[in-house]
Each structure stands twice: as C-alpha cells, then as structure tokens.
Amino acid sequence: MIADTQVAVSGERLTVTYSLHAGPKDALAIAEKATTEQTIEFPPELIGDDGIRDHIFGRIERFEAVEERLHHADISYAVECSAFNLPQLFNLIYGNISLFPQMRVERFALPQSLASVFKGPRFGIAGLRETLAAPKGPLFMTALKPQGLPANRLAAQAYEFARGGLDIVKDDHGLANQPFAPFRERVAQCCDAVARANAETGGNTVYAPMISGPSEQIVEQAFWAKEQGAGALLIAPALIGFDVARRLAQDDALGLPMIGHPAMMGSYVVSPTNGFSHYAMFGQVMRLVGMDVSIFPNFGGRFAFSPGECRSIMAGCTDPMDHFASIVPSPGGGMTFENVPDMARFYGEDVMYLMGGDLHKQAGTLEENCWKLRALANVPDGGEVR
Amino acid sequence: MIADTQVAVSGERLTVTYSLHAGPKDALAIAEKATTEQTIEFPPELIGDDGIRDHIFGRIERFEAVEERLHHADISYAVECSAFNLPQLFNLIYGNISLFPQMRVERFALPQSLASVFKGPRFGIAGLRETLAAPKGPLFMTALKPQGLPANRLAAQAYEFARGGLDIVKDDHGLANQPFAPFRERVAQCCDAVARANAETGGNTVYAPMISGPSEQIVEQAFWAKEQGAGALLIAPALIGFDVARRLAQDDALGLPMIGHPAMMGSYVVSPTNGFSHYAMFGQVMRLVGMDVSIFPNFGGRFAFSPGECRSIMAGCTDPMDHFASIVPSPGGGMTFENVPDMARFYGEDVMYLMGGDLHKQAGTLEENCWKLRALANVPDGGEVR
Numbered sequence: 001m002i003a004d005t006q007v008a009v010s011g012e013r014l015t016v017t018y019s020l021h022a023g024p025k026d027a028l029a030i031a032e033k034a035t036t037e038q039t040i041e042f043p044p045e046l047i048g049d050d051g052i053r054d055h056i057f058g059r060i061e062r063f064e065a066v067e068e069r070l071h072h073a074d075i076s077y078a079v080e081c082s083a084f085n086l087p088q089l090f091n092l093i094y095g096n097i098s099l100f101p102q103m104r105v106e107r108f109a110l111p112q113s114l115a116s117v118f119k120g121p122r123f124g125i126a127g128l129r130e131t132l133a134a135p136k137g138p139l140f141m142t143a144l145k146p147q148g149l150p151a152n153r154l155a156a157q158a159y160e161f162a163r164g165g166l167d168i169v170k171d172d173h174g175l176a177n178q179p180f181a182p183f184r185e186r187v188a189q190c191c192d193a194v195a196r197a198n199a200e201t202g203g204n205t206v207y208a209p210m211i212s213g214p215s216e217q218i219v220e221q222a223f224w225a226k227e228q229g230a231g232a233l234l235i236a237p238a239l240i241g242f243d244v245a246r247r248l249a250q251d252d253a254l255g256l257p258m259i260g261h262p263a264m265m266g267s268y269v270v271s272p273t274n275g276f277s278h279y280a281m282f283g284q285v286m287r288l289v290g291m292d293v294s295i296f297p298n299f300g301g302r303f304a305f306s307p308g309e310c311r312s313i314m315a316g317c318t319d320p321m322d323h324f325a326s327i328v329p330s331p332g333g334g335m336t337f338e339n340v341p342d343m344a345r346f347y348g349e350d351v352m353y354l355m356g357g358d359l360h361k362q363a364g365t366l367e368e369n370c371w372k373l374r375a376l377a378n379v380p381d382g383g384e385v386r
Numbered sequence: 387m388i389a390d391t392q393v394a395v396s397g398e399r400l401t402v403t404y405s406l407h408a409g410p411k412d413a414l415a416i417a418e419k420a421t422t423e424q425t426i427e428f429p430p431e432l433i434g435d436d437g438i439r440d441h442i443f444g445r446i447e448r449f450e451a452v453e454e455r456l457h458h459a460d461i462s463y464a465v466e467c468s469a470f471n472l473p474q475l476f477n478l479i480y481g482n483i484s485l486f487p488q489m490r491v492e493r494f495a496l497p498q499s500l501a502s503v504f505k506g507p508r509f510g511i512a513g514l515r516e517t518l519a520a521p522k523g524p525l526f527m528t529a530l531k532p533q534g535l536p537a538n539r540l541a542a543q544a545y546e547f548a549r550g551g552l553d554i555v556k557d558d559h560g561l562a563n564q565p566f567a568p569f570r571e572r573v574a575q576c577c578d579a580v581a582r583a584n585a586e587t588g589g590n591t592v593y594a595p596m597i598s599g600p601s602e603q604i605v606e607q608a609f610w611a612k613e614q615g616a617g618a619l620l621i622a623p624a625l626i627g628f629d630v631a632r633r634l635a636q637d638d639a640l641g642l643p644m645i646g647h648p649a650m651m652g653s654y655v656v657s658p659t660n661g662f663s664h665y666a667m668f669g670q671v672m673r674l675v676g677m678d679v680s681i682f683p684n685f686g687g688r689f690a691f692s693p694g695e696c697r698s699i700m701a702g703c704t705d706p707m708d709h710f711a712s713i714v715p716s717p718g719g720g721m722t723f724e725n726v727p728d729m730a731r732f733y734g735e736d737v738m739y740l741m742g743g744d745l746h747k748q749a750g751t752l753e754e755n756c757w758k759l760r761a762l763a764n765v766p767d768g769g770e771v772r
Contacts, residue, residue: 002746007534007566037688040532041558043743047532056534081533083562087598087625091560091649095625096719098652099689146426147467148393148438172427174477176469180393212473215633239473239481241627247601263477266484267661268653275653302423303485333482357429360388 002042007051012111013076015061016093020071021102021273027071030103031060034073037096039081056081072106079110084117086243086289094276105276107284107316115322119250123257123292124325125318125350131231131257132167133204138344138377139352140370141168141259141293141330142359144175144190151181155189157366161359162197162205164370167352168293169194170234171210173261183209183221191229206231208259211248213240222248222256232257235291238265242289249290259330260291270304278309283316287324293352294329298343301334307346314347328352337362340376353377388428393437398497399462401447402479406457407488407659413457416489417446420459423482425467442467458492465496470503472629472675480662491662493670493702501708505636509643509678510711511704511736517617517643518553519590524730524763525738526756527554527645527679527716528745530561530576537567541575543752547745548583548591550756553738554679555580556594556620559647569595569607577615592617594645597634599626608634608642618643621677624651628675635676645716646677656690664695669702673710679738680715684729687720693732700733714738723748726762739763 018034020027035058036044047053055078062074082089094105121127129135142161144154154175161169169190177183187209194207209225211218211233218240222233233256237245249258262282268275269282276285278296286294294317297303299310310331318326331343332354343353355373362369404420406413421444422430433439441464448460468475480491507513515521528547530540540561547555555576563569573595580593595611597604597619604626608619619642623631635644648668654661655668662671664682672680680703683689685696696717704712717729718740729739741759748755 002532002535003539005534005536005539033688039560040534041529041560041742042532043747046743046746052532052534056532080565081560083564083598085562085598085600087600087622088560088562088564091562091598091622091625095560095622095649096652096689098624098650099648099656099683099719100652101656101690143427146388146428146433146438146442148391148426148442149388150391153389153391174425174427174467174474174481176471176474176477178469178474179466212469212471212477213629214471214473215627215629236473236477236481238484239477239629241601241630243599243601243625244627244630262485263481264484266482266486267657270485270487270660271653271657274656297485302419303482304487333485356427357432360432361429 001046001048004048004050005052007055009055009078009080010113012079012113014079014082014108014110014114015074015076016108017106018073018075019104019106020073021069023069024065024071028063030100031063031073031075034058034097034103035060035075038092039077041096079114082114084114086246090242100274102273104274105280107277107280110322112322118246118288119290120287120324121290121292121327122249122255125328126325128257128292128328132206134167136349138349139328140166140374141170141352141354142166143170143172143356145172145356147172147174147178148180151186151189154181154186155193158190158207159193159197160366161370162194162203163201164367165203165374166205166370168206168208168232170208170259173210173234173236173263175210176212187225187230188228195229208232208234210234212236215244218244219248222254226254226256230256232259234259234261236261236263237289239263246289257292258290259293259295260286261295277312279312279316282313284321287321287327292327294327295332295354296329297333298331298335300339303333318350330354332356337373337376340373344377387432387434390434390436391438393441395441395464395466396499398465398499400465400468400494400496400500401460401462402494403492404459404461405490405492406459407455409455410451410457414449416486417449417459417461420444420483420489421446421461424478425463427482465500468500470500472632476628486660488659490660491666493663493666496708498708504632504674505676506673506710507676507678507713508635508641511714512711514643514678514714518592520553522735524735525714526552526760527556527738527740528552529556529558529742531558531742533558533560533564534566537572537575540567540572541579544576544593545579545583546752547756548580548589549587550753551589551760552591552756554592554594554618556645557596559596559620559622559649561596562598573611573616574614581615594618594620596620598622601630604630605634608640612640612642616642618645620645620647622647622649623675625649632675643678644676645679645681646672647681663698665698665702668699670707673707673713678713680713681718681740682715683719684717684721686725689719704736716740718742723759723762726759730763
C-alpha cells in the first residue's frame with residue numbers, strides 16, 4: 001500500500017475521446033484499465049483514498065454505446081500529468097495503451113494552460129494564402145520525382161512547375177541526401193530554378209525541400225535550406241519524431257511554412273480499432289506539431305482512404321481548436337486529372353491539391369499541364385462543395 | 387516520359403521481408419506496387435529501360451505463399467536509396483506503405499555498407515552484464531511508481547530497491563517533468579539514494595531516469611542525468627523519435643546503457659496485417675537505434691502478447707545481425723511473483739525481468755521482496771529453458 005499522498009493540481013484536465021471496440025462490459029473494463037495504465041501504471045488497489053486517486057488517475061467522464069461492439073469513452077487527465085511537453089502528452093494520451101488492440105484515440109481537447117504551450121501552425125490557411133499571394137481558390141502543389149534523377153534535372157522540373165504557376169513545388173518525400181542528388185546540391189539548384197521562374201513570370205511559387213535529418217543535422221539543414229531560398233519545408237513527423245517536427249515549426253528564427261507528410265504514420269491510422277482516427281492524426285496532431293499543410297491520401301487513389309475519412313481530415317484541419325490556426329488539407333497519393341472535378345466539389349476552396357505523376361502523363365509540357373490542372377480545379381459554378 | 391537516366395550505384399542492396407495478407411494475385415500486385423511506391427513514387431510506365439528502373443526500383447527477390455491469404459515477399463532496395471541515415475531508411479522500408487492495410491514488415495537485412503553507419507547497442511548483453519557486475523543469471527529491473535509521489539518518496543523507493551539488489555531501478559516511463567516530482571529534483575535525489583544504498587551494500591544497482599525531452603532539451607537532459615550519477619537512460623523511441631533515440635545512443639560522450647520502452651509503439655505491432663512484426667520492432671529496430679534493453683509486455687500480463695510473439699522478440703534481440711550486439715529482452719507489463727517460475731523456464735538466463743506493482747503487493751518490505759523475486763527467478767535446476 002502506498003501511503004496517502006497529497007497532490008497539488010490546478011484542477012484543469014485534458015480530455016481524450018477513445019473508441020472501444022468491444023461489447024459493453026469489456027469496453028468499460030478496458031476504459032477503466034486505461035485510467036490507471038496511462039497514469040499511475042500501478043495496481044489501483046494499493047492506492048488509498050488520496051490525492052493520487054483523486055487527481056492522477058484518469059477519470060471516465062462519459063461512456064456510451066455507439067453500436068453493440070463500439071463504445072466511446074471520454075477520459076480526462078490532470079493537465080499536470082502531461083508535464084506540458086509533447087512526448088509526455090503523447091504518452092498520456094496513447095503511450096502504453098497503443099498496445100491495446102481495441103482502443104483508439106478519436107479526438108482530444110486540451111485546456112488552455114496546456115494548449116498555450118504549443119504555438120501550433122505559424123501560418124495556417126490564412127497565413128499561407130498571404131505568403132503564396134493566393135487569397136482565394138484552391139492551392140496547388142507537386143513533387144519533384146522520380147528519385148534517381150540528378151539535382152540539375154530535378155531543378156529543371158522545378159523550373160517548369162514554377163513557370164506553370166503551382167503554389168508549392170516540394171521534393172518528393174523520399175529525396176534525402178542520396179548520392180545521385182545530394183541534399184545541398186539539390187536544394188541550392190531547386191531554389192535557384194524556382195527563383196528564376198518567379199522572376200520571369202512575376203509568380204510566387206515556393207520550393208519546399210524535404211528535411212529529414214539525421215537528428216544531429218536536422219536543425220542546421222532547415223536553416224541552410226532557408227538561406228538558399230526555400231520558402232517552406234517538407235517534414236514527415238513520424239520519420240523524424242513528432243516532437244522534432246514541433247521543434248522546427250516553433251522555431252521563430254526559422255519561421256517557414258511547414259508541410260506535414262504521412263510517411264510511416266500509416267500504422268497509426270489504418271486499423272479501425274487501434275491508433276488514432278484520421279481526424280485526430282491528420283488534423284489535430286498535425287496542428288499540434290505546427291504543420292500548416294497536412295498531406296494525406298485522397299480517396300480513390302493508390303491508398304485505401306474513404307471519402308468519409310477524407311472528410312473527417314478536412315474537419316480535423318479546420319474545426320475550432322483553441323488558438324490553433326486552421327490548416328490546409330492536401331489530398332495526394334494518386335490524384336489524376338480525371339478525378340479533379342469530383343475533388344473540387346468534395347474539397348471546396350481551402351485545399352491544396354497535391355498532384356505528382358499525372359502532371360507527367362498529359363500530352364503537354366509540364367508547364368502547360370500545370371495551367372490545365374488549375375483551370376480544371378477552379379470549378380466556376382462553385383459546384384456542390386463538401 | 388522521363389528521359390533515360392544513368393544512375394551510379396554500388397550494387398549493394400538491403401532486403402526487407404514483408405508479409406502480404408491477401409490471396410496470391412492481390413498479394414503479388416501489392417508487392418509490385420511497393421517496389422515503386424517506396425522508391426520512385428511515380429508511374430512506372432513513364433520510366434524507360436534505364437538506370438532508374440534497373441537500380442532505384444525495388445526488386446522482388448522472392449515471393450511465396452505461406453497460407454492461402456498470407457504471402458511473403460523479399461523486396462530489395464539499392465543501399466543508396468537509404469541515404470545512409472535512419473529517417474530515410476525507415477521511409478524506404480515502411481514510409482508510404484505504412485498506409486497499406488495488408489502489408490507488414492517481418493524483418494530486414496542490411497548490407498555492411500549501411501549497417502556500419504549505425505553503431506547499434508553500445509553495451510548489449512555482454513557489456514551490460516559487465517557494467518552491472520552480473521556475469522550470469524537473469525537480471526532484474528523495477529520502476530519507481532506511482533506518478534504523483536514527490537521526488538523524495540520516489541527516491542526513498544529507489545533506495546529500498548537498490549538495497550534489494552535489483553540491477554536497474556528505472557523511472558516509471560510516465561515520469562517526465564511534472565510539478566509533483568520535477569525532473570532535476572527527482573533525478574538528483576534518486577541518484578543519491580541509489581549511490582547511498584550501493585555504498586552500504588557494495589552493490590551495483592543502476593538508476594535509469596526517463597529522458598523524454600522536449601527536443602530542445604533532450605540532449606542536455608541526458609548529459610545532466612549522467613553527471614548526477616545516472617547509470618543508464620530510459621528512452622521511448624516512438625515518443626521522442628526513433629532517430630533521436632539513435633542519436634542519444636550513439637553519443638560517445640554520453641556512453642550510457644539505453645533501455646528502450648515501447649510507449650506509443652503499440653500501433654506498429656498490434657495489427658497482424660500492418661506495421662512491424664514483434665521480431666522486427668522489439669528486436670531489430672531496437673538494436674538499430676542502439677537500445678541495450680528492449681522492454682515489451684510479457685504474455686499473460688496486462689497486454690495481449692502471445693508466448694509466440696514474446697519468443698520472436700527474444701530471437702529478434704539475439705539473432706545474429708551484422709555487428710549489432712545481442713540485447714536484453716525485458717518482459718514487463720503485469721509481471722507477478724506467481725508467473726516467475728514459468729517465465730524463468732520460458733526466458734532462460736539472458737533476460738531482464740521488469741517487475742513493478744507486484745513488488746509492492748507482497749507481505750515484506752520492498753527490499754525483502756526484491757530478494758524474494760531474485761530467489762524465485764533463479765531456477766536452480768536450469769529448468770526447461772526456452
């Protein structure tokens with residue numbers, strides 16, 4: 001037995017909505033287990049009627065049936081348990097219970113004292129539109145591909161895409177520091193190519209290099225890219241660490257728009273009974289770590305996301321969330337010219353289309369195809385949006 | 387069409403064994419998709435008969451049926467595609483395809499030119515036994531709990547556990563920098579308490595504080611803890627970032643044993659059809675990032691791991707793997723006195739038992755219970771090991 005303990009807390013609590021994929025009795029038992037698994041990680045019967053039980057234990061605030069084998073539980077935790085930093089906040093929300101096959105994070109809500117620790121998206125939709133001089137209408141992004149091309153040919157592509165008026169030309173996320181197109185060589189040449197195109201057209205295309213480390217070098221890489229003229233950075237939080245992504249996004253001296261990529265993030269979302277909802281991961285988490293754009297696989301593309309999941313990502317990116325700016329959902333992963341009209345109706349205006357391969361498949365030059373894409377996506381009648 | 391491209395590569399390739407959870411035709415189609423999804427991420431029909439196709443594309447080296455809806459594919463990638471760093475290596479192994487619900491990493495094999503980039507476990511089983519002055523027999527670890535106790539009471543526990551002769555006393559992984567037991571206060575007091583107990587008993591107990599950041603401070607935290615006398619560090623790679631874990635482990639000036647914790651790693655292993663096998667994640671990945679001890683949930687405890695999965699973790703920790711030292715599997719997560727004899731037969735000698743709550747449940751003092759645990763786990767007749 002642990003001797004009774006006084007615990008000084010503010011009384012503020014964060015709340016996580018979990019789905020529990022089991023019948024009512026088991027679902028409640030799992031939720032109850034989580035209240036201690038995520039906090040004291042200790043036999044609850046060894047804790048008296050004290051401050052630890054009152055304040056440190058998670059608390060089931062709501063438990064309800066959605067279907068026979070689907071329940072929702074809101075569990076709250078003392079804000080102090082988060083230690084007011086991201087790794088421990090993640091641990092509190094989904095550390096050990098990431099090992100529970102039947103429990104998933106649907107969404108979370110942070111009290112102001114915790115939310116305020118995170119700067120969140122520096123630009124968001126509004127700031128990004130200002131930076132890109134694109135006050136309305138959908139935004140457009142492509143990726144420099146394929147891996148294996150030398151830096152000068154990637155830069156030549158970047159030039160054409162910038163001539164084509166795309167808003168952002170990013171590295172393919174697999175471009176790191178490979179010998180066939182070393183990081184510094186590629187970034188310098190692509191920055192120059194995009195600047196040259198902008199000077200010629202009066203455009204505002206931004207080049208976003210992939211920043212992926214290793215850890216010892218990642219901050220320096222980001223600053224170096226900025227010095228070369230990179231106007232945004234491409235970041236895969238699950239590859240470099242969510243808290244490293246946050247650290248880069250929050251760096252005022254860096255201060256660039258951040259484009260979040262889902263590489264190695266899939267295992268957190270593909271199970272319907274474990275991990276995070278699409279809403280939480282591609283919306284809330286991306287905003288928490290300060291991404292301004294959230295890339296995800298479009299429905300009907302190379303991956304298995306449903307329209308409903310894509311719609312929930314849009315909501316996660318734009319629903320009110322403390323001081324966190326709304327961010328730009330960016331569907332990609334096999335986007336084609338053919339499905340642009342459907343996408344335009346589905347996503348509306350506040351979207352950044354990410355088209356890769358299909359820009360290369362069309363008859364015209366890359367530059368021409370970019371303009372064709374833009375024309376196609378700007379549905380003149382406004383369509384049936386969302 | 388991309389103009390033909392020459393690509394200079396060494397010819398060395400890494401190989402990943404994936405399981406594909408589909409019938410033969412679909413499984414092969416998924417494997418084929420992965421060869422480009424993980425590399426060029428581009429329509430393969432736009433690539434000619436050139437160096438990119440020959441070298442950059444992943445290559446299916448083996449494809450075979452295991453069951454009607456379970457196939458294995460070995461896919462190799464040019465070592466240069468890894469950029470010889472961990473984030474891009476992870477991206478290559480399981481970046482975008484982490485979004486494939488039917489494809490899982492079973493194991494991987496790195497050529498020497500890539501393996502040699504990673505130092506791997508600095509101590510491993512042999513080095514850890516030397517550090518702990520425990521040349522044979524099982525090793526023992528506990529955690530300071532519950533969250534909510536002030537630093538002096540956690541330190542008092544640490545003292546008792548060290549008096550009890552446990553090899554490692556670690557922070558509970560949820561202890562970060564909470565106001566009720568701030569990081570510096572807790573680490574300093576626990577280091578002192580363990581040193582005092584060691585001085586009294588002549589023992590070698592090591593205290594391992596949880597190092598969880600935030601990123602801006604994590605390296606400094608680790609060094610500061612070492613200065614206070616911490617003899618090992620507790621790290622959760624999925625919380626702080628796998629590459630940050632590697633960076634800490636590889637730091638020669640730090641040079642402490644690393645204990646890997648699975649917090650937020652669960653979603654990578656709980657699905658049988660997505661993520662990583664237990665062998666790959668708790669064995670190979672932990673060794674790659676330089677953990678000396680791999681904590682995982684024991685079968686029959688609070689989590690759902692099976693004996694077979696635990697056995698595969700043991701294999702992943704100790705199978706030959708380039709220059710990577712064998713590391714110590716550390717089953718925890720609800721270990722009880724009652725199941726110690728079974729565990730002793732199952733795990734054999736090269737194991738580090740992680741017992742938390744049950745040490746508090748026994749009749750004796752914590753110190754007495756530690757000795758009782760040790761006696762119980764040292765099966766005198768050698769038992770039926772593994």
